[in-house]
Amino acid sequence: MKVSYDWLNEYLDLDVEPRDLAEKIARTSVDINDVYSLSDGLKKLVVGEVETCEPHPDSDHLHVCSVNVGEEEPLQIVCGAPNVAAGQKVIVALNGARIANNQKIKRGKIRGVESNGMLCALQEIGFSDRIAPKAYEDGIYILPDDAKPGESVFSYLGMDDTIIDTDVTPNRGDMLSIYGNVNDIAAFYNLKPHFKEVAVEENDDQATADLINAEISDKKIAPTYKLRVIKGVKIEDSPLWLQIRLWNSGIRPINNVVDVTNYVLLKYGQPLHSYDYDKLPSHDISVRHARADEKFVTLDDEEQTLNANDIVVVSGDQPVALAGTMGGQATAVSENTTSVALEAAIFDSVMVRKQARRLDLHSESSMRFERGINPATVETALNEAAQLISQLAGGTVTKGIVTGSEKPAESKDIELSLTKINHVLGTNLKMEDVTSVFDQLAFPNKLTSNDTVLVTVPARRWDISLPADLYEEVARIYGYDNLPESLPVMTRNHGGLSPRQRFIRATRHDFEGMGLNQAISYSLTTVDKAKQFQIDPVAEPMKLDFPMSSDHVATRMSIISGLLIDIAYNVARNVNNVALYEEGRVFIPRGGERPEEQEHVAGAITGQLLNNSWHITDQPVDFFQVKGMVERYLHNMGIAGKIEYVADHSREEMHPGRTANILIDGELVGFVGQVHPQTAKEYKVPETYVFELNLEQLMKAKKIENEYTPISKFPTITRDIALLVDTNVTNEEIVDLIKKRGGAFLKDVHLFDVYSGAHLSSGKKSLAYTLTYQDTNATLTEDQVNQAFDKVTKHLQEQLNAEIR
C-alpha cells in the first residue's frame, strides 16, 4: 500500500523522518518496497499565470504565451497544448528545469519563436497515466486559481509528500488502510493517535428504507451488507486535497462521488461501491452466485462471462456488480447521476479472490476483501463516505442505513503465560514488559495470575487468534534486535549423512575426478524427451495438468536427454569439448498416485575430454573411454556381483553397434554407448557418448567386503598369446574361455592388442593377451606353466576356431 506520510501525520504526532519511519515499519510491521516523493528528481517547476496566449505565427496548433512566473518580466513560452488559455494557472518548467525521465528543459526557439521554458502536463512531471486525472489527458494541467506565480508547484500538487510503499503480507490485511497503519505506528512508537472519524448528518427527511431494500439470503457470500442513499448530488471534480490523497496513493481521481469512496477505502480499508440510484433496475438489492454463462458488462466496458462460483450483487435479479471486484457499466455513477446508492459490505474473501483471479480483475477493493475486512468499521466508513459526498457533491443523506446482513465485530480473549512467552522467545521478559506491549497495541489486558494475562484482541486485528500470534506481537514490538542469540542445546542425536547420501556424494566425487563437470538440468521436459534414453522403458511419463511452457510438460524418465540439451547449448556457443555428468531424480510412473522417484547418474561427452594442448592433440572421446569411466566407477563402488556389458541393438536413440547394456548379476542397471547419429541431429549435437545408471539398483547391490588380501611373495610367470579369430567372436568369450580353462595358477588375463585390417583376411581379427600365472604358496615351475598354457591354447583352437599366431 502506498502510505502517505502527510496523511499519517494528520492522526499522529510523528517526530521522525519519513525514511526512518519506513525503516521502523520494515523492522516491526511489514516490508517496504520503496520510499519516494512524486517530486524526486524534478526541479525548477513553478506556478505560472498565462497572461496572454496568441496563436503561433508559423503553426496551426502552437500558441505563444506570456507567462507570469513571479519575476519582474513575464516569460515567453511556446505551448502546443490545445487547452492553454489566458488567465490559467499552469505548471511551468523554467530554463534549466528537470522534468520526468530526467529530461532537462532549456530555452530555445520553436519554429522561429523564442521559448523560455515549457508548460507541463502532469505526465510530463512524472505522473503515470494510472493516476493522472483523465480530464487533462490531452493537455496541460490547470492549477487552482489561488496558486501563486513563482512558487514551487510541488506543495500545490502534494508532490512534496513522502510515500512509503509497503509490501503487506497476506496476514496483515489491517495494514491496507491508513487506520491500520496509524494503529501499528502508534503501538511501536508508543504514541496516542488522534484519529478523526467524520460523523454523518442525515439531512434528508426521507427514510432510506423507503428508497431501497436489501435482503441477503446467502450470508456466506456477504456476511455484512449495508446501504445508504444520497439524493441530489452534482457530479464534479473533487477538490484538490482529495485528488492529492488519491494520486499519492496510486489511485486516479475520477469524480467527487467515486473519489470519496476511494478515499474512505484507503482510510479504513473498507471498499465501497456507489451505484447510480436511478439506473438500478429494481430497488430490491441482494447478492447471489452467478449462473453459468451469465453475461455481465463491467465498468471497464468488458463483457464478462460468469460461472456458478462467481458472486454478484443483484438488483431484482439483474447483476449490477461483481461483488467485491468491480461494478457494472449500466449502473455506474456518471456526470448525469443525481442520486447515489452507497454500498458497504464484507464479501467472502475466498469467493472474491477466486473471482478476481479467474477474471483477472484485481483491484484495490478485491485485494482488501481477499485479505479481510474489519467488521468494526463497515458502518463508520459508510457514514463517513455519505457525509463527504453530501459535503462535496451537495446532496442530502437519507435517514437510516439499510442493512441486509451484519456480522458482529467481536473481540477475542486469549490467555498468555509469561513462562511460555519466555520459553518460546528465549527471553527473560517480566510481566510488565509484556503488558506494556499490549498497552501500546491498545489491546485491553488484565492479569489473571502471577504468570498469566488475559489479552483482549480487538476486531481490527482479525489476524490474531492464537497465543502464538500474540508471541509475535510481543517479539516485534519488543524488537527482534533485542532477542538474545543462542544455539539449540546439545543433544544425544548425532545427525550425519545416511549411507544412501554418502553413496550419492561418492558418485558425484568419482565422476568429477574423471573429468566430468556436474550439470543440473531441468526435470520438466517435453513428453518426447521424457520418454527417450530410459534404462528400462515404460510407456508414458507423468504429465503436468496445466503446464506453463511447451518445453516443460512432463517429468523426465532419464537424465541423458537433459544433458544433450546442455551439450547443444554449449556447442551452439562454440564450446565443442563438453564433458558433463548429472546426478538426480527421474520419475517412473508405476500406476500409483505418485511416480517412483529414482536416483540416477548419467554422463554425456562430446569432442575431447581435454582440450588440445601443445603436445597432446586429437584424442576424441570414444565408446571405450566412456565405458572405462563406468567400469572404474563400478569398481570404486565395490559392486560384488558379476558386471556384464551386453551389446544392445534395440535402443532407438542409441547407435545400434556401439551400445552396451550394463548388467549386474543379470539385472539391467544402465547402459553406455554412442547417441544415434539421427537422434544427435535432432538434438543438434555432434558425435556424443553417454551413459546412465540407476543408482537405486547400485545402492541395493551387494558390495565387496573390504578385506586385505596378502601379496604373494612368489614370482609370477607370464605368457603372451596372439589369436586370429572370426570378427564376431567377442573378447568376453575369449577371456571367459581362458579363465575357465586356465588352471588354478592363472591370476590375470590382460588384453594388450586388438587388430583388424589390411594385413588380415577379411572376417578375421587378431587379439593378443598376456596371461599371468602365480602360485601363492610356492614358486611355479616352467613345466607347470607350459602345461596350463598348452591346455588353454588347445581349447581356444578347438572351441573358438582360433589360429595361434
Next chain:
Amino acid sequence: MGLKERLAELREEGLQEIRESEDLKKINQVRVKMLGKKGPITNVLRGMRDLSAEERPKVGQFANKVRDELTAAIESKRAELEQAAMNAELEAETVDVTLPGTPVAQGEPHVIQQIIDQVVDLFVSMGYEVAVGDEVEQEVYNFEKLNLPKDHPARDMQDTFYVTPSVLMRTQTSPMQARMLEKHDFSQGPLKMISPGKVYRRDTDDATHSHQFNQIEGMVVGKHITMADLKGTLKVIAQSLFGDKLDVRLRPSYFPFTEPSVEADITCFNCMGKGCSICKHTGWIEVLGAGMVHPNVLRMSGVDPEKFGGFAFGLGPDRFAMLKYGVTDIRNFYQNDVRFLTQFDRKG
C-alpha cells in the same frame, strides 16, 4: 733397457695417453691396451722370469705400483668423462619450463551443489540429520499440513504445477517438516533436520525467475527450543557462508507454517553495511525466511504444541549463489555452459 726402466717408460706413455683421452671409448681402449692380458705391462712381467731372485720382487713391486697408478688414473679419467658425458646429455635434454603443463581431466561440482554441500556439512557438524524428500509431493504435505488449507490466500504466493488435484510438483522443501515430524521419535531427543532439494513453481523463466530451483529447509523441534536459538543458528549460517564479520537481523514476515515468522537479513557482504547497489543502499541483504513452527503444524503432525516447539527456516541456494558470486541471471544455473560451470570450484 732394464725392465724397470721399461716400466717407467710405459707409465709415462700410459699417463700421457690417459690425459689425452677425450671420450669413454678412448679411455677404454687405453685400459685394454695398457692393462690387458696382451698389453705391454703384462709383457714386461712375463720377462721377469729371466731376472735374478733378488731383483724379481723389486721389479714385481714396481710393476704392481705402475699398474695400480695407471688403473687409478684410468678410473679417475673415466669418472671425469662420465660426468662430462652426463652433463652433455642433460644439457641436450633441457626443456622450456615455461611451456604449459599437461592438462589433467578434473570435473567440478555445480556451484549450487557447492552451496548445498556447504550448508549440509555445517548442519551435520551441529548434529542435524539430512532428510531428502520426494519432488512429486502430495498436496496434503505441500500445503494442508503446513497450515495452508485450500483457498488460503498464501497459496497464491506460490503458483503450483499440479499433476492431479492431490499431487503436485513440490513448491517448497517444507513438506519435509510435516513428514519428519510424523516420523520422528521424540523420546529419542529433539528432531534436528536439514532438507535440501529441488522445488518447482509455475513461473516463466527469466533472469530472476526459474520454474525449477533449490531450497534448503531446516527444522529443530524439541522441548526447549527458542527463538533465540533460531537467531543464533541463522547467524551461524550467515557467517559460515558469507564471512564471520556479518550480522543478522530479523524482520517480521508471514509464512503460514510459522508463527512468529521472520525474514532474515545479513549485513551486505559487499559493502559491509555501508550501502551499495547490491543491497539497494540499505546495508542489508535478505537471505532467508524463518520462524517458530506453527502450533497447527505440530498438531496436524501429531506433536503436542503444549509440550514441544521449535523453529524452521528455508533458504535458497540459487539466491545464495547469485549473491555470493554476483550471478545476475538464474538461468545460468540450468543451462550448464561449461565456461560457467568451471568458475566456482576454488577451495583455497
